[in-house]
Amino acid sequence: MTGHGEEAPVSSELVRSYVITGGRRLPSADDLSLHTLVTLAPDRELPLGASPEVRRIWDLCAGGYLAVAEVAAHLGLPVGVARLLLTDLAEQGHLLRRAAPPPAQAADRALIEKVLHGLQTRFA
């Protein structure tokens, strides 16, 4: 060994994301938005030769609905890359997806108070 000094550590990611996508075109952000929820369709078999990333998605999504953003964060991948893998799985029928339910609307407090008031005067 001829090197002197300490060997510098390498900390960049080993597998680059363009290798994971195979250089394919990334799907548009509208296809599966950050908030879209995905889960594994029932009774599905992991495709043969699935990549480690697909296998991890499989494990993650077996537990119920997860948001696309959440899947990407768990994988440690950019959302666009996770979206491509999820789109593949959805196209093969392995994934169910649906839009996030809209945030609950706050009920009209005045109306509820009126109803309550009405009930009290009617029955009390």
Added chain:
Amino acid sequence: MALRKQNDDLRTSRDGLHGECQRLHMEYAALRSQQAHALEEVRRDSEAETKDVLKSWMRTLQVLADEQQRSISDLAQQKYGNDPQMLADLMTIDHTNGQFGRRAQGIAALCGGWLGRRETTASVYDVARSAQGRIKHFDRVQIHTQVNVSVTSTAVEPVAVVLAELLDNATNYSAPGTPVEINIQAVPTGICLIIDDAGLGMSQEEKDRAAALLSPETSVSITSLGNPPRVGFAVAGVLATRYGFKVSVDSVSPYGGVRAVILLPESLLTNEAPEPAADAAAFADTGRPATGPRSAPMPAPVQIIGTTPGGLPKRRRRPAVAVVPEPYAQEPEPEHDGEVTASRIGAFARGTLLGRNTTTTEGSQDQ
């Protein structure tokens, strides 16, 4: 009589001169060899000096390339991940940077320098994919493996660099568009990575050159690699010798091109599974990933009930309400407690209904 004497004298002096001539010849030869020695020493010194300088130069470039790759990853994950065009552009830059980093590593290796140390083991499949990412035509490479084994942390970079050099040769010396295959197989003494291309193969002269460079006995002089230098086999030879694995390129691929083989001995392999990249560290203390798109609201921490064989946290199936992000959420005001409760119950009811519906049908609620 006088003539005979003269003749004898001349003969003696001729013999003397002959002897003198021979002595001078020998002296000359000795001087020549001495000079050659001195020259050789000077060359060796200057080569060593050049290598030393290049090595420390490359070290700076290697560190910069690594730093750059990390910044690109951060940008892709935390800032522009949701924008397909921006992400694609970042990937192009990343790809170029990956090739640049490999070149710097190659020169460093030839100069006896370090490649950089990985902290963790990696599956041989990921090492192959890492190598794939370091060449220009990575999209022509196909990896087939049945082997589920990891490479020790010290061997990750050298194996990836050597494989990348062989893939670079394979893609450059075969027709554009033809695939280059990596087959990973277990053999009694370790594992084999077999790289097949569909090129024209190598001439006998090229094979001899490759065999010489890949032999552990050869010490490579950086000035002997031509200009522009052909470093692939030289880098492969140096690293294989240093880290104790074997590289050969003397067979023919099933497609008529070159078959290159890397043989990794047991000592560079481990069954220890690599840690899953994102989760392992992030989950340890916070219960959810620390990295991720900042713009994406994260759901509340979820109870983890175990670990999958792959080391991922297992979580309980839960109603959809648990993961509904609240992009418009405002600070709840204390006096609105009633409203908040009502809306939560409403959302819960809607969520469970939705959840029950979509587990059996797909389509109607698709976005």
